[in-house]
Amino acid sequence: MKHQIVRNIRRADADVIETLGRLGVATVHEAQSRRGLMAPFIRPIYPAARVAGSAVTISSQPGDNLMLHAAVEVCKPGDVLVVTTTSESTDGMFGDLLGVSCQAHGVRGLIIDAGIRDTAELTELNFPVWAKAVSAQGTVKSTGGSVNIPVVCAGALVNPGDVVIGDADGVVVVPREWAAEVARLGELRVAKEEITRQRLRNGELGLDFYGLRAKLAELGVEYVDGEV
Amino acid sequence: MKHQIVRNIRRADADVIETLGRLGVATVHEAQSRRGLMAPFIRPIYPAARVAGSAVTISSQPGDNLMLHAAVEVCKPGDVLVVTTTSESTDGMFGDLLGVSCQAHGVRGLIIDAGIRDTAELTELNFPVWAKAVSAQGTVKSTGGSVNIPVVCAGALVNPGDVVIGDADGVVVVPREWAAEVARLGELRVAKEEITRQRLRNGELGLDFYGLRAKLAELGVEYVDGEV
Amino acid sequence: MKHQIVRNIRRADADVIETLGRLGVATVHEAQSRRGLMAPFIRPIYPAARVAGSAVTISSQPGDNLMLHAAVEVCKPGDVLVVTTTSESTDGMFGDLLGVSCQAHGVRGLIIDAGIRDTAELTELNFPVWAKAVSAQGTVKSTGGSVNIPVVCAGALVNPGDVVIGDADGVVVVPREWAAEVARLGELRVAKEEITRQRLRNGELGLDFYGLRAKLAELGVEYVDGEV
Amino acid sequence: MKHQIVRNIRRADADVIETLGRLGVATVHEAQSRRGLMAPFIRPIYPAARVAGSAVTISSQPGDNLMLHAAVEVCKPGDVLVVTTTSESTDGMFGDLLGVSCQAHGVRGLIIDAGIRDTAELTELNFPVWAKAVSAQGTVKSTGGSVNIPVVCAGALVNPGDVVIGDADGVVVVPREWAAEVARLGELRVAKEEITRQRLRNGELGLDFYGLRAKLAELGVEYVDGEV
Amino acid sequence: MKHQIVRNIRRADADVIETLGRLGVATVHEAQSRRGLMAPFIRPIYPAARVAGSAVTISSQPGDNLMLHAAVEVCKPGDVLVVTTTSESTDGMFGDLLGVSCQAHGVRGLIIDAGIRDTAELTELNFPVWAKAVSAQGTVKSTGGSVNIPVVCAGALVNPGDVVIGDADGVVVVPREWAAEVARLGELRVAKEEITRQRLRNGELGLDFYGLRAKLAELGVEYVDGEV
Amino acid sequence: MKHQIVRNIRRADADVIETLGRLGVATVHEAQSRRGLMAPFIRPIYPAARVAGSAVTISSQPGDNLMLHAAVEVCKPGDVLVVTTTSESTDGMFGDLLGVSCQAHGVRGLIIDAGIRDTAELTELNFPVWAKAVSAQGTVKSTGGSVNIPVVCAGALVNPGDVVIGDADGVVVVPREWAAEVARLGELRVAKEEITRQRLRNGELGLDFYGLRAKLAELGVEYVDGEV
Secondary structure, three states, rough: OOOOOEOOOOOHHHHHHHHHHHOHHHHHHHHOOOOOOOOOOOOOOOOOEEEEEEEEEEOOOEEEEEHHHHHHHHHOOOEEEEEEEOOOOOOOOHHHHHHHHHOOOOOOOEEEEEEEEHHHHHHHHHOEEEEEEEEOOOOOOOOEEEOOOOOEEEEEEEEOEEEEEEEEEEEEEEEEHHHHHHHHHHHHHHHHHHHHHHHHOOOOOHHHHOHHHHHHOOOOOOOEEEEE | OEEEEEEOOOOOHHHHHHHHHHHHHHHHHHHHOOOEEEEOOOEOOOOOOOOOEEEEEOOOOEOOOHHHHHHHHOOOEOOOOOOEEEEOOOOOOOOHHHHHHHOOOOEEEEEEEEEEHHHHHHHHOOEEEHHHHHHHOEEOOOOOOOOOOOOEOOOOOOOOOOEEEEEEEEEEEOOOHHHHHHHHHHHHHHHHHHHHHHHHOOOOOOOOOOHHHHHHHHHOOEEEEEEE | OOOOOEOOOOOOOHHHHHHHHOOOOHHHHOOOOOOEEOOOOOOOOOOOEEEEEEEEEEEEEEOOOHHHHHHHHOOOOOOOOOOOOOOOOEEEEHHHHOOOOOOOOOEEEEEEEEOOOHHHHHHHHHOEEEEEEEEEOOOOOOOOEEEEOOOEEEEEEEEEOOEEEEEEOOOEEHHHHHHHHHHHHHHHHHHHHHHHHHHHHHOOHHHHHHOOOHHHHHHHEEEEEEEO | OOEEEEEEEEOHHHHHHHHHHHHHHHHHHHHOOOOOOOOOOOOOOOOOOOOOEEEEEEEEEEOOOHHHHHHHOOEEEEEEEEEEEEOOOOOOOOOHHHHHHHHHHOOEEEEEEEOOOOOHHHHHHOOOOOEEOOOOOOOOOOOOEEEEEEEEEEEEEEEEOOOOEEOOOOOEEEEEHHHHHHHHHHHHHHHHHHHHHHHHHHOOOOOHOOOHHHHHOOOOOOOEEEEE | OOOOOEEEEEOHHHHHHHHHHOOOOHHHHHHHOOOOEEOOOOEEEEEOOOEEEEEEEEEEOOOOOOHHHHHHHHHHHHHHHHHEEEEOOOOEOOOOOHHHHHOOOOOOEEEEEEEEHHHHHHHHHHOHHHHEEEOOHHHHHOOOOEEEEEEEOOOOOEEOOOOOEEEEOOOEEEOOOHHHHHHHHHHHHHHHHHHHHHHHHHOOOOOHHHOHHHHHHHHOEEEEEEEO | OEEEEEEEEEOOOOOHHHHHHHHOOHHHHHHOOOEEEEEOOOOOOOOOOEEEEEEEEEEEEEOHHHHHHHHHHHHOOEEEEEEOOOOOOHHHHEOOHHHHHHHHHOOOOEEEEEOOOOHHHHHHHHOOEEEEEEEOOOOOOOOOOOOOOEEEOEEEEEEOOOOEEEOOEEEEEHHHHHHHHHHHHHHHHHHHHHHHHHHOOOOOOOOHHHOOOOHHHHOOOEEEEEEO
């Protein structure tokens, strides 16, 4: 039960990751049967933030960012840091110096169930971050943690090497083994939705398009014609 | 005590609604004696969002958006959907497909005491939304609810046909019967505030302008001249 | 134990305040040994908001903005209003009229552990505000409070005349007596960080730069080479 | 749009109220098709608290208990005070003196979407209270409000004279006009539940008793026999 | 990616489970290196509640308790239900009828990241429950979910067959494979703590007992002898 | 700006502290003009908890209880520990071993703006605790903090040696210099309230007793005689 840093992880194919990123969070979440969504309190620090990459996971003591430094060393270009603390914390564990270091090593972004700081500088660096809080509260480097173990981040289970996708709608996690299949299903979904969008734009009602009138009747929902 | 969809509702006059929208939330709230404000956790999904329209109200099971589809059919151009769930939920009950459908039917916006998704797409559509949360969590279409019954949304009572106004300050509800009078009072208020603004801009103190020095004395508030 | 309005307060030197504002919240917070940070629920109402000034402190009854008007009179150009209520409140105690009045008297900004309204107008005025909530809920002018007494605002102790600094990372308070020394330490810190930033940008690892490998070993953190 | 105190309200029959109180919150809530439940943040101040009575409703300025005193005068024995504030507040608007006064006038209990104090004394008086918070924070008596108007309390609409029922599960509101029918349906429900309880106690599965196996199959839920 | 009900799970030895239950949450959490603790918002519904058993895990749609009925069938005496919903919910998914059914099948208790109702009746049954909320809000039986898959409950990962321990301090999860070792380490810890307790009771300071004076010196903490 | 442990503090007279404890939180809070109340999220861990004593204040790193051990050494019989962390934390920083140690040194209780554990054992020891959370999450002993400096605890400023009083209504802080005067005013208040209580018990209305009818008229509150 010791703390560990696992150096090598399996990753999904780069083109699968690229596809998942293009599909976006809502579509990917639907494509994998509504699994793997992080809780809505994890928000991007700037509206245009978008990312998709392989998760390098970190479990830290709250208020201590020692393990983030350890994690950068085992990252490969295209990775995304996924950070959780052993109990609730909003401390600013990550700022512009770590952002610069991450970019130097090809790390694409950060998902953190805690706080960050240097918001303006990270935005200027165009380094996308999803966090629970913005807080200038600094952290120590005193207590051990782990890198690349399974973690729970914002209510979602993340294994090292899983694909994490972030955009304005939040963050979703795709297990590495499912990534190709989810990408395929997501593409199909986008094609189908484009047709739906066209028909709805032309004024067709969702009631008709999805065939919901029978459902309403079956549920005993009554229509009332008098005016209120 | 069955679920109902009421097809026809009375609405306020279009020019009254237009005036209320121009006055904005803070002024309208004051003009109707500080009533009808929704709780501050309801926020616009983009800063420039503004809306005023007639409320088509929806009461849904949490995690179920069946009744939103039913509601679009009974909307008229100029309406605004007002959605509440029978218990707390942040699920993303509304996304870009419903946004497209709403725009095809002249629906002006959405107020929802729950979550939405496709934030970026809805922003691009310029479809204004006030919501409690952003969440990609999809919903089912399995349980009945009601359309155009009185609902409590973010702590405010909304009757179908009430005027709802939304801007960067939140959302306020004006009972249909009061709408013309509130619009009139709001216009007076704006005129009066313009004079106040001019005098304050010239350096006159609120203490003097509002005559508050006597109040401070009556309350026993002491002035201390020594430096601290 | 009466309510008081203290007219005269000591202030830090203008150039020290200017330096602290330029350094920003995160740096100042570190420079004074991680003290004086307000809780992260206090957020700027627009992303580019920045301020540094001398605190004029206000303790108000919740839902009552009488004392804000009293405070404007004792402000000098360069001051920042720091408002707290005797119990939790999100009411909109401050809006564009008070914003105009503040600007007429040279007040630079507002930090408030409560709500504000007229967000759009305050943003247009370029009057920076850090608040707990946006709410159109209006307030009365009925109950006494105090100006320029020590207050607790968003968890931080603020004495009148302390320097308050706000930016996208939140708000930090520097005791007046420490201000010059903190500004000096902050400047040193910035210089040092620029070197760190350069080395990290060149790919040097934080592990090496900060000498953390020994720490990890001492804590018993193990490296695992097998792939997961 | 003035503040009003309505002296006379219609009430449900005493025996109907007694029946609803005996049925309890969960049964009554089901009997009226899952409507009228207050949000779960309203909790009893002692576990054995139980109440049923006619609502005398109060809308107050936050931090101001003037209208509670006005309300006691219009109460009749068997009434329950239902208090809401025009915006969020946890101030202790009610304590043992008001409790003593209420008991002297036959008021049976208090439901309050705000705070109370003198918890120990109210418990000793056996005066049941459901509140959002316990706080010693005292209140002023400075601002007008209304008695016996429709209010929203903890997310539920309450009209004066509605029946409010409170127990360890929370608080539910029954519209006065529905009270007799809801009591009748609740009695039927209790009888039916007693049979269910007996069969479940004997080991019959809910899957069989409620006929849910077909539902699971229809939904495509698979059984897996291998061990995990 | 279909919903599944897994009938058979491996369980830890009964005497290991009994030992872990006797050790209690705080000791077990320490014995497994501070892992597996659920978030503190999960609280027992009565102070004396205690449980230890094998987890039968359930993932449900919010507001839908269909899968709880399905889960009872696959339980064995000594099991504990561990319930999570696919998004946040406080609905009362479990009440006294399910409690009676659980007891008929030897289920020892319930851990639920959602709401429960019939608090008084469950307390009388002496059926221990740890929940996020008490709410009478009833649920439907319309949407599929899974039984005995890995779930995240209150921030902790729970695999089917893991040992869950609950008491007044909350809930901790022990992976089945670690259970025997954690029980052994916990017993050692209790023995050691008894010695510590004895010495502290005799007035020995923690500073001396744990050897912390050197640590304080190393950290540069100063002693000040003057009186404040 | 180093961390400090101040060994000697001034304390209020023992009989004044005893009086304040007997008066209780609500009365003391009123007696000192409604100042010094901690936020309502600080709750006693058992209903009968009561304490009054001299504050020994502690500022800790979140998740680190090193300074609690340092503080016990400087306590005298009759003291109460008042603990705050430099940022939000719910970790269980205090348990039964520290409770035993405190009792051995005459420490009367604990007020903590963080978490505690061993709830059942502390209750059995009859060691009164007011906390923000119950959590078994253990803490490290790695980072320096201070003892007997001014701290902000649950929103209230506490100086070392101030009198802290806790009961079922929460916690209030009385500055040491005011303690005797507040005790005197509190005694007067209790005497006066006993007369009020007697008159209200006899059925006199608060409206008459406090002379509020004129206030209602002045505020323009209307009485309506028709029935609703």
